[in-house]
Amino acid sequence: MKKREVIASVKDEKLVKKRRNEMIKGAISLFKQKGFHQTTTREIAKASGFSIGTLYEYIRKKEDVLYLVCDRIYDEVRERTEQDLGAHHGTIEGLRRAIAHYFRVVDELDDEVLVMYQEVKALSKESLPYVLNKELDMAAIFEHILRACVESGALQLSESEIRLFAHNIVVLGQMWAFRRWVLRKMYTLDEYIELQTEFLLKGIMEKQRV
Amino acid sequence: MKKREVIASVKDEKLVKKRRNEMIKGAISLFKQKGFHQTTTREIAKASGFSIGTLYEYIRKKEDVLYLVCDRIYDEVRERTEQDLGAHHGTIEGLRRAIAHYFRVVDELDDEVLVMYQEVKALSKESLPYVLNKELDMAAIFEHILRACVESGALQLSESEIRLFAHNIVVLGQMWAFRRWVLRKMYTLDEYIELQTEFLLKGIMEKQRV
Amino acid sequence: MKKREVIASVKDEKLVKKRRNEMIKGAISLFKQKGFHQTTTREIAKASGFSIGTLYEYIRKKEDVLYLVCDRIYDEVRERTEQDLGAHHGTIEGLRRAIAHYFRVVDELDDEVLVMYQEVKALSKESLPYVLNKELDMAAIFEHILRACVESGALQLSESEIRLFAHNIVVLGQMWAFRRWVLRKMYTLDEYIELQTEFLLKGIMEKQRV
Amino acid sequence: MKKREVIASVKDEKLVKKRRNEMIKGAISLFKQKGFHQTTTREIAKASGFSIGTLYEYIRKKEDVLYLVCDRIYDEVRERTEQDLGAHHGTIEGLRRAIAHYFRVVDELDDEVLVMYQEVKALSKESLPYVLNKELDMAAIFEHILRACVESGALQLSESEIRLFAHNIVVLGQMWAFRRWVLRKMYTLDEYIELQTEFLLKGIMEKQRV
DNA sequence: TATGAATGAGGTTTCATTCAT
DNA sequence: GATGAATGAAACCTCATTCAT
Missing domain, CATH: 1.10.10.60 (Homeodomain-like)
Known part of the structure; x- marks a missing residue:
């Protein structure tokens, strides 16, 4: 689009x-x-x-400013997240690093992520699809990484799971921004990354029925 | 509060x-x-x-309406979520059911959850804490459940993990509302519950380091 | 309408x-x-x-004011013109009096007539027809009078002529308002009425080819 | 001027x-x-x-454009009207032809005449006199023709009548432009010219009191 | 002489809030 | 307690005009 x-x-x-x-x-x-x-x-x-x-x-119109702002923020988050993603491609270590990297980007741009999150709904019906599409682009980054892990045999996931888990990663990253009012009282960024990465990887990796 | x-x-x-x-x-x-x-x-x-x-x-003031609305929605979500939570207390099965139950509540009240999500930031500095406190109450529900599981020996989690995982459950539930524009194209509610519950439980349960 | x-x-x-x-x-x-x-x-x-x-x-909208103003002015001019029109119906004398009466109304409401004339084009495409229709109503007054004269045998006019002459009367009346900057230097109202009535009646009455 | x-x-x-x-x-x-x-x-x-x-x-200033436009339109209408006016000077036939000719000019330039008519009032107090003066020039054309007819004995009119009738001719010509929304439904240009010329000439020529 | 980016006064319209009935 | 007419601050947006290039 x-x-x-x-x-x-x-x-x-x-x-x-x-x-x-x-x-x-x-x-x-x-x-x-x-x-x-x-x-x-x-x-x-x-x-x-x-x-x-x-x-x-x-x-x-005033709304154009909002569109440009949202557009820019998404680009910024995506671009930064995509930086240095090459190494360890298709390995759990690569996934782990990508998650940590993304979480740090959200932390750096937390104000921006918050703005984006809270103002998207103020966009007109006309602009909204373009911005939502960028959300999908974010998820796609992690879909690619997960898919590479599946292809390399590091993970065993259905396509359904790949897509869902990608969204989970994106959302749990954004959560550091939109729940910062509570999370920062409880964890440092490093602790948050450590705990959530463990949580995510276990949720993603294990195959046996719980 | x-x-x-x-x-x-x-x-x-x-x-x-x-x-x-x-x-x-x-x-x-x-x-x-x-x-x-x-x-x-x-x-x-x-x-x-x-x-x-x-x-x-x-x-x-106009904002009072928003406060009352947010307040009401939180109460509604919390009340419904708390219903029928007694059985299986302290067991994995109880946790599983609580998650599924909560996700169904979010599905039923998805419009309301969305409103709450997108308009909270419009609340004044004065009202906001009261509403955010209700977010904490929601997390507290799952903290209790998780803590009961820990006490019964069904789970082994640190206090830090309990609190984080409770938030994760709450947020991944809300995600069904605020990302419905994409998730509903990919999953039915039952599929979403099934996949996310597996994901959550695995992330929460496993003990061995990844 | x-x-x-x-x-x-x-x-x-x-x-x-x-x-x-x-x-x-x-x-x-x-x-x-x-x-x-x-x-x-x-x-x-x-x-x-x-x-x-x-x-x-x-x-x-602001334009609503203009519509209401134009509407009112037309009503005012029409109502006043229609007053005391009953006597001498179907006679030349009745026509003569109607013309004089109308010209005096225009003189009294000359500012209003001028406003109406100069601002009509500022009306939106939506409002315009309603106001133009009122112009037709004005002409219709004189059409009725002329037609009565034809029916009584006082005048011999085709339907085409009736309609045109009615417009002529209306316009030459309005002319006293929209050309007042020159006409008032040349004539008093009474002189204008006298001269124009003669002019109009001769133009309307005579049958022989010129 | x-x-x-x-x-x-x-x-x-x-x-x-x-x-x-x-x-x-x-x-x-x-x-x-x-x-x-x-x-x-x-x-x-x-x-x-x-x-x-x-x-x-x-x-x-923007208004200068309007002034130039009005000025130009008057010149155009006047110049075209004055073309080929020499023949039959001082005769009824000459007058008849001048009227027909002028009406055809108005028909050709009807948009322009309308613009002029409707926008004159937007001119500043400073510019207005110059433009109104051009209106007088238009009337003067027909005053000259009428006066020539009087001098040649073809018509018998007072100075007062000459000036009024000249204005009547000008206005009934413009009427074809500013009432075109109704007149064109009723008459072709030729019919309009035919009817109005008869009307005007009778109104101007006849001597006997009505 | 030609350009067009910059300006900001001022236009229309909305809407939260009040208060007399 | 209920009503809804009145208010006016303040919002968005336009556009005639200027001036540096």
């Missing part, structure tokens, strides 16, 4: 990219604090370093 | 309870469709069957 | 009528001075004696 | 004339569709084939 096109009045594509980066950065910091609905377009413009008129040269 | 007091002008407590029930019912159905911010107080009043003036006899 | 319904949030029909009268009065005086587009909704509210919020309890 | 000077930043007069022609052409086609107020300066620039910056090299 291609990206949704957000139409700008300004022609210069370089400039559009630059201004939108400023905009996204400004908007994220506001959305973190107050959420999308509590943030005004003027505030977004100000935080982006330009006037309200200029803001609207680069978007059409 | 006690409930947050939502102040009503009307004194008759019976009436307050009755009107608030109507209000919560009306509001939930609206929040499901359009979310809290897109729903106006007038719409809430109308859907509740009384006038805007009357609505404000039973709440102080 | 029925009137276009302008939807009000307020239920009390009496009140709606009263407030809309205030609104129309305020709006006309503003439209006279600055035209529809130069007039802001805030100004309309103020001139009507209520707040901007209240204004929008009685209309949905 | 001289033309109002519309100030351009660009000095090259040839270029100014050329660009303004493009501008007027573009603007008219937009004003036809949406009216002056609904048309943006950007749209005018685009329709004219240059940038918004360039537009403002040739005008000072």
Whole structure:
């Protein structure tokens, strides 16, 4: 699925990219604090370093900002997660590292992940599918890893299980962001990774009926 | 933690309870469709069957409605989950049944769970703790069950693990609601319960290091 | 053709009528001075004696005000023109008096007629037909009078001529309003009526080829 | 009365004339569709084939465009009407032909006439007199013709009548444009010319009191 | 001379909340 | 207790105009 096109009045594509980066950065910091609905377009413009008129040269509606923000956050999380995933491919060790790596990315971008999580529903019916599709892309990363393990014989999983477990990994990672208000009181990041990785791997690996 | 007091002008407590029930019912159905911010107080009043003036006899601010709604949904989910939990206490079978039971409750109340999930962040700093506390109550249900299993010797878990696994159960249940857009394409509820229960139990039970 | 319904949030029909009268009065005086587009909704509210919020309890969009204004002006002109039209029905004298009477109405309501004339095109495609239909109603008044004269034998006109002459009368009346910037320098109202009545009657009456 | 000077930043007069022609052409086609107020300066620039910056090299304010447009339309209507008016000067036949000719010009330029009619009131107090003066020039054309007929003895009219009848001719011509929504359903252009010419000539010619 | 990005005042409209009845 | 008309702050968005390039 291609990206949704957000139409700008300004022609210069370089400039559009630059201004939108400023905009996204400004908007994220506001959305973190107050959420999308509590943030005004003027505030977004100000935080982006330009006037309200200029803001609207680069978007059409306020919701476009939210779309761009969600889009960016997903890209960021995905890109970072995909970094350095090559080694140990198709091994349990590789899976273990991927999980840990992903959890650390969520920790670094926890504000962003939270924003994304809580504001997605504010997207219009038009934008939503594009963003949900990115959720699927995240799950797909772990599906690939799991599938590689199956192919190498390191794991024995049905296709159904692969897909479900991939979602489980993604969600238990995000959980560190959206339940941080309680989890951080109980665990350090390292403890959380340690415990959840054990939990996940056992849940994924064992074959015998419980 | 006690409930947050939502102040009503009307004194008759019976009436307050009755009107608030109507209000919560009306509001939930609206929040499901359009979310809290897109729903106006007038719409809430109308859907509740009384006038805007009357609505404000039973709440102080719009956010009170959201608080009451979230509060109610948590109570509903918790109450239903706690039903018929007595049997098999302290056994793996009891845990298995509790999980399945809880997942079915989430399925029945999926709209409500979604509302709760997506609108919590709209609560004021004042209300939020009360609602988050209810999240903890949900986790506490499974902590009790897990702890009973540990005490009966059916499971061997540290206190840290008990608390984390309880959250995992709660979140993977909610996941059926907040990822339904993808999960329902892949699994029936029964399949989801079957797969996730296996996954959870294996993750929880096994003792040997992976 | 029925009137276009302008939807009000307020239920009390009496009140709606009263407030809309205030609104129309305020709006006309503003439209006279600055035209529809130069007039802001805030100004309309103020001139009507209520707040901007209240204004929008009685209309949905700014254009509704324009529709109500045009609608009212047509009604006013038509009603006043139709007054005392009974006598001399079917005679040239009756026609002469009707013309004079109508011209005097235009003179009294010249500002209103001007507003109507110049702002009609600002109406939406949705409202326009209802207002144009009122133009036809005006013409219909004179068609009836002319037709009565034909039936009584006082005039000999084809149906085509009746309809055209009716429009001519209406337009030459309105001309006193929309060309007042020049006509009033040249003629008093009485002179204008005298000259135009002669002109119209001769144009209408004579049968022989010129 | 001289033309109002519309100030351009660009000095090259040839270029100014050329660009303004493009501008007027573009603007008219937009004003036809949406009216002056609904048309943006950007749209005018685009329709004219240059940038918004360039537009403002040739005008000072948006209203200048409207002035130039109205000015041009009047010139066009007047020039075309004055063509081939020499023959039959001072005769009823000459008058008859002039009326028919003018009505055909209005028919050809009906969109333009409508624009002019409906947007004149959007002109500033400063520009208005210049444009109204052109209305007088139109009337003057027919005043001249009528006066020639009086001088040749073909008609017997007071100065007052001459001036009024000239306006009547102008307005009944414009009426074909501004009432076209109804008139075209009832008459072809030829029928309209035929009927109105008879009407006008009878109204103008007959001497006996009615 | 031509461009188009930038500006921000100001437009329309919404909606939570109040309060007289 | 119930009503709903009134309020006005504040939201989103537009667009005429400027000015650096």
